[in-house]
Amino acid sequence: MFVSFILFLQPKQANMYKPFLLLIVLILLSHEATAQRSITVLDMDTDLPVKGVSVRVDQQRSVETDHLGRATIPVLFDSIAFSHVRYERERLAMVELSDTMYLLPIEHMLPEVKVNAASPEMLAAFKAWAQMGAMMGAAEAPRGIASFDFASLLDRRGRRDKKHLERAKEILKEWDKVPSEEGKK
Numbered sequence: 001m002f003v004s005f006i007l008f009l010q011p012k013q014a015n016m017y018k019p020f021l022l023l024i025v026l027i028l029l030s031h032e033a034t035a036q037r038s039i040t041v042l043d044m045d046t047d048l049p050v051k052g053v054s055v056r057v058d059q060q061r062s063v064e065t066d067h068l069g070r071a072t073i074p075v076l077f078d079s080i081a082f083s084h085v086r087y088e089r090e091r092l093a094m095v096e097l098s099d100t101m102y103l104l105p106i107e108h109m110l111p112e113v114k115v116n117a118a119s120p121e122m123l124a125a126f127k128a129w130a131q132m133g134a135m136m137g138a139a140e141a142p143r144g145i146a147s148f149d150f151a152s153l154l155d156r157r158g159r160r161d162k163k164h165l166e167r168a169k170e171i172l173k174e175w176d177k178v179p180s181e182e183g184k185k
Contacts, residue, residue: 035075037099041065041082044102053103056081 041053049069056062057077065071073080080097082090087103 036072037075038070038072039097039099039101041069041071041101041103043087044104050084050087050103053082053084053087056083 039055041050041055042048043050049065049067051065051067051069053065053069053071054062055065055071055073057073057080059079063071063073077094080092080094082092082101082103084103087105090101090103092101
């Protein structure tokens with residue numbers, strides 16, 4: 001609009017506005033050169049923002065993402081690199097980059113770990129206990145080498161019934177003794 005206004009002026013008046021026009025064109029060009037855009041860096045597994053990612057554009061100075069995973073980068077560049085201690089490094093060209101960058105977490109895996117539940121002596125003791133339980137009766141024998149019935153600890157009725165059963169066995173033993181003693185007299 002301003003340029004069309006200058007074109008319709010007389011040549012003498014147009015010369016007066018040329019420095020002003022040149023200044024406006026330089027301002028517009030410098031604005032284009034320093035244009036910036038925002039990018040968000042997220043964790044690929046959780047979709048949560050990643051704080052502290054180093055974002056390096058064209059091997060120049062780098063910026064770090066804030067607590068929302070955002071960083072401000074130039075609009076025009078050749079390549080961009082993302083690096084963080086807990087994530088895989090990424091290097092992309094400008095055409096490959098969108099407004100959101102997902103980083104893949106590095107999985108820290110331990111080598112194979114062997115866990116021994118019991119020593120040989122303890123296994124032998126469990127086997128002896130199981131055999132002894134089998135001799136006493138199948139109902140009281142443990143179900144495996146290292147079994148434990150947590151429900152029996154909480155079962156009041158079962159404990160009460162067990163006490164009643166033991167008391168009934170004692171009474172029956174007493175009754176069995178009584179007739180044999182009377183027969184001797």
